[in-house]
Amino acid sequence: MANRRLRNFDFVLSVSVIILACFGVLIIFSATHTNSSPAERSLYQKQIVWLVIGFAGLALMSAIPHKIFYLLSYIMYLAALLSLAGLFFVPASFSEAFRWYRIGPLSFQPSELAKIATIFAVARYLSTREIEKGKLGDLFVPLFLVAVPALLVLRQPDLGTALVFVAILFPMLYWSGLGVARLFFLVSPGVNVLLSFNWIAWTCFMFVLFGSLYVVKPKVSIIFAVVLVNVSVGLATPYLWNNVLHEYQRKRVIAFVNPEKDPLGMGYQVIQSKVAVGSGSFTGKGFLQGTQTKLDFLPKQHTDFIFAVVAEEFGFLGSVLILSIFGLMVYRGLRIAAQVRNSYASLVAIGVVTVFVFHIVVNIGMTLGIMPVVGLPLPFLSYGGSSLLANMCMVGLLLNIGVRRYAY
Amino acid sequence: MRTGSYQGRRFYVEGKDRTVLWGIIVLFLLLGMRLFSLQVIKGEHYLQISEENRIRLVPIEAPRGLIFDRNGTLLVENFPSYTVSILPQEVSNIDATLERLGSVIDLQRPQPVPLHDRRSFNFAPIKLKRDVSFDIVSYVEEHRLELPGVLCQVEPKRRYNCGPAGAHVLGYTGEISERELKRYYARGYLSGWAIGKEGVERSYEGDLKGSNGLRYLEVDARGREVGLLAGKDPISPVPGKNLHLTIDIRLQRVAEEVFEEGWIGALVALDPQTGEILAMVSKPAFDPNQFSAVMTAENWEKIYTDPCHPLLNRAVSSSYPPGSTLKILTAAAGLEVGLISTKTRFQPCTGEMKFGNRVFHCWVPEGHGAMTVRGALIQSCDVFFYQLGQRLGVDTWSQYAAFFGLGNTMGIDLGGEEGGLVPDSDYYNRLLGKRKWSPNVILNLAVGQGELLVTPLQLAVFAGIIGTEGTWCQPHVLKGIELSQSNAMIEKNVLVKHVPEVSKETLKTMKKAMVDVVNSTWGTGKAAAIEGVAVGGKTGTSQNPHGDDHALFMCFAPADDPVIALAVIVENGGKGGRVAAPLAKRVIEAYLFDRYEEKYVYGQPTTEKF
Incomplete structure (x- = not known):
C-alpha cells in the first residue's frame, strides 16, 4: 500500500513547488534588500517562517484522506464564512483593514483559506448532483455557495480575491458535466454588461446568444430566464452608467479597465511595472541588480508586482523559465484531476488548479499591463504568509488526491 | 435516495481535461507573447526609460x-549666497511647512506644486527664497527635523x-x-x-x-x-x-560725481586714438546689485515706473538735438566744398535774419557783426551758419555728417545703441512729401537744431575725429579677455580708420577754432579752460520743446595730441558753456593729471572667489 502510494506520489509537482517557493524567498530578498525600513528588509525571513508553516500545512493536507474533507466540507465552509464575517466585528486591534486577523506577530488573511473551504463545499454539492442533466435548480446552490464568500471578501474590500471565488465556479461546473452551451448561457449576463457599451458588439452578441439558444433548444424556462436576464442587463447597464454612477466612479472604472489612461494614479504602477519588465530585456539585469525595484520606482514590488522583479533581473529567459515551472505545476494538477476516479476529489483538484491558473494569469497579466490591476498575489513568489500557507495546503491536497487517485 | 454518497459517483473525464489544458496553454502563451514583446522587441526602449528613471x-x-x-x-x-528651497516630494504637509517657514522669512508663496510634479521622475528642489541672511540659514539647519524637505543651497551671486x-x-x-x-x-x-x-x-x-x-x-x-x-x-x-x-573706474567715479544730484544727462569720455571708452555716465543710475539679489516687487515697480528711466543708458541709447556743437560740421563742410575760406565773411549778424518770409534769430539778440568762420565758431554765431547752411543745401550737409559717423550706429560693444538722425532730402520727401518742404530746413540743421539727433557717444567720437585730425576709431568698452588657463589676455581688435573725405587742413582749422572756443576771450567754452593744457571744445545749447534747453559740450585735450575726447549733456541744464563745460573740465583735469581722491581708488582685487 505504502509502496503504491509512493509510486503515485507526484514528484514533479512537489519539486516544481519547492523550486518556486525557494525562488520566491530569493526574489523577496532582492525586492526589499535596499529598502530604507529594516522591517521591510527582513520580510524574506518572515517568508521563510511562513514557508516552514506552509510545508507543515502541505504535509497535513496530503496526509488526511480526502473522505474526511468530504464529510467536513459544509462545516469548514460555514467556519470560513464565520471567519470572514467576523472580520467586520472584531475590534480593530485584532484585525487590520478588515482583511487580516492578528495572531501574535503574524497576521492572517482568512479569505485565503476560505478559498479552499469554498472549493470543498462546491465540490461536495456538485459531486452529489447530476449537473449534466441541466436542471436550473442545481445551478443555484453552487452559485450561492461562491457568491456569499465572494461578497464578504468584496466588502473588505478585496476585488481580486472576490473574483477568485467566482472564477472557481465555472471550471468546476464544466468539470462536473455542464455543457459548453449552458456554461455560455450562465456567463452571458456578465459578457452582456461589458458589451452593452458598444452598440454593434452588443447586437452581435445577442444574435450569437439567440442563435445558440435556437440550436441547443434548452427547456422553455431556461430560454425564458436567459433572454429576460440578458435583455434587462443590456438595457440597464448603460442607464446605470450614465444616470446612477457619479463622474468620479465612472473615471475609476475606466481607469481600472484601462490604467494607462491614468498615468499618475492607477496607471503609475502599470507603467513602472512595464518599464521594469521591459528593461530586463532578454537576459535581465542580474540578481539584485534591478534598478526599477531597488530604487523604489515600483510600488508593491514584493507582493503583487513580484513578477516584475523576476522579469527585470532575469529577463525574458528567466521569466519564461518561471512561467514554464508554473505551467508544469498546473499541468500536473490537471493530470491528477483527470486521472482521479472519485468525483469529489476530482472536483477539488480542478478547483485548486483553477485557483492557481487564475492567480498566475491575472497576476502576471497585470504586471505585463494586459489585465486590470486587481491586487492578486502570485502563488509562491509574492510575499504573504496566508497566501503561501493556503497555496501549500492546496498543493498538499493535489498530492493527497494524486496519491489516492485510484481509490474511491 | 441519497444520490452519490462519497463512494457512489465515479468521475469520467471524457476529454474535458483536453479542453481545459488547451485553455490553459492559450492563456500561458498569451503571457509568453506579451513577455516577448515587452522584453525582446521593446527591451531597448524600456531599458532606456529605466535608465532615465534613475539617473538625474x-x-x-x-x-x-x-x-x-x-x-x-x-x-x-x-x-x-544662500537659497532656501523645498523638495515637495519630501513634504507631507506643504502648507504647514510653508507657514512655519513664513514665520521666519518673508516668503513669496511658490506656485502650488501640481501633484504630477511630486511624482515626476527627475524633479529638482523648488526655490522659495533667494539670497537669505545667514541667520535664516542657521534657523533652517537647526530645525531640520521639523522642516523636512527644506534645504539651503549655496548659489553664486553677482556682486558689483x-x-x-x-x-x-x-x-x-x-x-x-x-x-x-x-x-x-x-x-x-x-x-x-x-x-x-x-x-x-x-x-x-x-x-x-x-x-x-x-x-x-x-x-x-x-x-x-x-x-x-x-x-x-x-x-x-x-x-x-x-x-x-577700457573703463578707468576712478575716472568713472569722477565723471559720475560731476553731475549734481537730480541732474539727468550723460557723459562719454574716450581715448580718440584707440576708441577705448574711459568713462561712460548715464544719469540717473541704478545699483546693479539690486538685480542679483532678490528683486522685490516694490523695487521693480520703483525702477520701471521711474519717469527718469534709470535703466536707460543715455550715453548710447538716447539721442538729442546737438545744438551748436554741430556748427563744427557745417563749418567743415563749407570749407571742404569751397563755399567759404577762412577769410570769408557773410552778411553781418544783426541778431536776426530774414529767409523768405520767416525771421531766424541769433542767440545773441544784439548780433555779432560780420565774422569769419573762426569768429562765428568762437562766439557761436547763428546767423553766419544760417547763411552757410543755405548755400550748402541739406544733402551736401548730411553727406558730411555721415563722413563723421553721425546718423549711424558705430557698433559699440554695448546693447541698445542708437544711430541718431541726420535728415536729408529723402527724409523730408518721405516725411512731408516731395516739394512739400521748404529748403530752409537746412537753416535749423546748420545750427544743430531741427530734426537732427545725435547720441552723446557720437558727439564724443566726433570731437575725437577733429582732435586727432581725422582718425575714426570704433568706440568700445572691452580691452581684452583673459585666457582661462594663463594670465595672458586676448586684446580686443581695435578698428581704426582715417576719415579720407575731409582734408587735414579743414580739420586743423576746426581744431584751432575749437581750442579758441575754450581759450579766447569771447569763447563760449571758457569754463572748460585748463591752465597749461590746450583744450579744444564746442558748446551747445539745444532748444527742446519739452522744457529748458539741454546743455551740451564736446571737447578733446590736449590739442596737439589728444588723449581724451569727451561729450557731455545735461538735460534741461541751460547754457552749454555755463553748465556742461565745467563738468568736462573736471573730468579732463582728473584724467590728465591723474588727480584722484583716495575714495575713488579701490583696493586690490579680493582673493575671495566663488
Missing part, C-alpha cells in the same frame, strides 16, 4: 567670469563692487526669462539660472558664462538622491572668462 543629471552652473577695469581693479565678482558706478556699462544679471530660455536652452541654460541682461554682462554673455559641469546622481522614485552614480565622474564646470574693460 544635475548641471553645475559655472562661475561667471570676473570683470576688471583698465587698471586691473576688480569691478564685478561672485559671492556665495562699485555699486552704481559704471552700472550702465557693466549692466546686470538676472534670472533667465522664459523667452531667453527658449533661445538659449541649447547653450546649456536652465530655468532659474542667471544671464546677463544689460551692458557688458549681456554683450559678452558668451565669454562670461563658462561651460556647465555635470553631476550624475542616482535617484529613487521619490526623487531622493541615493548618491553619485557609480562609474560616472562629474564633469567640472569651466569658469567663465575674465573681462578687462
Whole structure:
C-alpha cells in the first residue's frame, strides 16, 4: 500500500513547488534588500517562517484522506464564512483593514483559506448532483455557495480575491458535466454588461446568444430566464452608467479597465511595472541588480508586482523559465484531476488548479499591463504568509488526491 | 435516495481535461507573447526609460567670469549666497511647512506644486527664497527635523563692487526669462539660472558664462538622491572668462560725481586714438546689485515706473538735438566744398535774419557783426551758419555728417545703441512729401537744431575725429579677455580708420577754432579752460520743446595730441558753456593729471572667489 502510494506520489509537482517557493524567498530578498525600513528588509525571513508553516500545512493536507474533507466540507465552509464575517466585528486591534486577523506577530488573511473551504463545499454539492442533466435548480446552490464568500471578501474590500471565488465556479461546473452551451448561457449576463457599451458588439452578441439558444433548444424556462436576464442587463447597464454612477466612479472604472489612461494614479504602477519588465530585456539585469525595484520606482514590488522583479533581473529567459515551472505545476494538477476516479476529489483538484491558473494569469497579466490591476498575489513568489500557507495546503491536497487517485 | 454518497459517483473525464489544458496553454502563451514583446522587441526602449528613471543629471552652473577695469581693479565678482528651497516630494504637509517657514522669512508663496510634479521622475528642489541672511540659514539647519524637505543651497551671486558706478556699462544679471530660455536652452541654460541682461554682462554673455559641469546622481522614485552614480565622474564646470574693460573706474567715479544730484544727462569720455571708452555716465543710475539679489516687487515697480528711466543708458541709447556743437560740421563742410575760406565773411549778424518770409534769430539778440568762420565758431554765431547752411543745401550737409559717423550706429560693444538722425532730402520727401518742404530746413540743421539727433557717444567720437585730425576709431568698452588657463589676455581688435573725405587742413582749422572756443576771450567754452593744457571744445545749447534747453559740450585735450575726447549733456541744464563745460573740465583735469581722491581708488582685487 505504502509502496503504491509512493509510486503515485507526484514528484514533479512537489519539486516544481519547492523550486518556486525557494525562488520566491530569493526574489523577496532582492525586492526589499535596499529598502530604507529594516522591517521591510527582513520580510524574506518572515517568508521563510511562513514557508516552514506552509510545508507543515502541505504535509497535513496530503496526509488526511480526502473522505474526511468530504464529510467536513459544509462545516469548514460555514467556519470560513464565520471567519470572514467576523472580520467586520472584531475590534480593530485584532484585525487590520478588515482583511487580516492578528495572531501574535503574524497576521492572517482568512479569505485565503476560505478559498479552499469554498472549493470543498462546491465540490461536495456538485459531486452529489447530476449537473449534466441541466436542471436550473442545481445551478443555484453552487452559485450561492461562491457568491456569499465572494461578497464578504468584496466588502473588505478585496476585488481580486472576490473574483477568485467566482472564477472557481465555472471550471468546476464544466468539470462536473455542464455543457459548453449552458456554461455560455450562465456567463452571458456578465459578457452582456461589458458589451452593452458598444452598440454593434452588443447586437452581435445577442444574435450569437439567440442563435445558440435556437440550436441547443434548452427547456422553455431556461430560454425564458436567459433572454429576460440578458435583455434587462443590456438595457440597464448603460442607464446605470450614465444616470446612477457619479463622474468620479465612472473615471475609476475606466481607469481600472484601462490604467494607462491614468498615468499618475492607477496607471503609475502599470507603467513602472512595464518599464521594469521591459528593461530586463532578454537576459535581465542580474540578481539584485534591478534598478526599477531597488530604487523604489515600483510600488508593491514584493507582493503583487513580484513578477516584475523576476522579469527585470532575469529577463525574458528567466521569466519564461518561471512561467514554464508554473505551467508544469498546473499541468500536473490537471493530470491528477483527470486521472482521479472519485468525483469529489476530482472536483477539488480542478478547483485548486483553477485557483492557481487564475492567480498566475491575472497576476502576471497585470504586471505585463494586459489585465486590470486587481491586487492578486502570485502563488509562491509574492510575499504573504496566508497566501503561501493556503497555496501549500492546496498543493498538499493535489498530492493527497494524486496519491489516492485510484481509490474511491 | 441519497444520490452519490462519497463512494457512489465515479468521475469520467471524457476529454474535458483536453479542453481545459488547451485553455490553459492559450492563456500561458498569451503571457509568453506579451513577455516577448515587452522584453525582446521593446527591451531597448524600456531599458532606456529605466535608465532615465534613475539617473538625474544635475548641471553645475559655472562661475561667471570676473570683470576688471583698465587698471586691473576688480569691478564685478561672485559671492556665495544662500537659497532656501523645498523638495515637495519630501513634504507631507506643504502648507504647514510653508507657514512655519513664513514665520521666519518673508516668503513669496511658490506656485502650488501640481501633484504630477511630486511624482515626476527627475524633479529638482523648488526655490522659495533667494539670497537669505545667514541667520535664516542657521534657523533652517537647526530645525531640520521639523522642516523636512527644506534645504539651503549655496548659489553664486553677482556682486558689483562699485555699486552704481559704471552700472550702465557693466549692466546686470538676472534670472533667465522664459523667452531667453527658449533661445538659449541649447547653450546649456536652465530655468532659474542667471544671464546677463544689460551692458557688458549681456554683450559678452558668451565669454562670461563658462561651460556647465555635470553631476550624475542616482535617484529613487521619490526623487531622493541615493548618491553619485557609480562609474560616472562629474564633469567640472569651466569658469567663465575674465573681462578687462577700457573703463578707468576712478575716472568713472569722477565723471559720475560731476553731475549734481537730480541732474539727468550723460557723459562719454574716450581715448580718440584707440576708441577705448574711459568713462561712460548715464544719469540717473541704478545699483546693479539690486538685480542679483532678490528683486522685490516694490523695487521693480520703483525702477520701471521711474519717469527718469534709470535703466536707460543715455550715453548710447538716447539721442538729442546737438545744438551748436554741430556748427563744427557745417563749418567743415563749407570749407571742404569751397563755399567759404577762412577769410570769408557773410552778411553781418544783426541778431536776426530774414529767409523768405520767416525771421531766424541769433542767440545773441544784439548780433555779432560780420565774422569769419573762426569768429562765428568762437562766439557761436547763428546767423553766419544760417547763411552757410543755405548755400550748402541739406544733402551736401548730411553727406558730411555721415563722413563723421553721425546718423549711424558705430557698433559699440554695448546693447541698445542708437544711430541718431541726420535728415536729408529723402527724409523730408518721405516725411512731408516731395516739394512739400521748404529748403530752409537746412537753416535749423546748420545750427544743430531741427530734426537732427545725435547720441552723446557720437558727439564724443566726433570731437575725437577733429582732435586727432581725422582718425575714426570704433568706440568700445572691452580691452581684452583673459585666457582661462594663463594670465595672458586676448586684446580686443581695435578698428581704426582715417576719415579720407575731409582734408587735414579743414580739420586743423576746426581744431584751432575749437581750442579758441575754450581759450579766447569771447569763447563760449571758457569754463572748460585748463591752465597749461590746450583744450579744444564746442558748446551747445539745444532748444527742446519739452522744457529748458539741454546743455551740451564736446571737447578733446590736449590739442596737439589728444588723449581724451569727451561729450557731455545735461538735460534741461541751460547754457552749454555755463553748465556742461565745467563738468568736462573736471573730468579732463582728473584724467590728465591723474588727480584722484583716495575714495575713488579701490583696493586690490579680493582673493575671495566663488
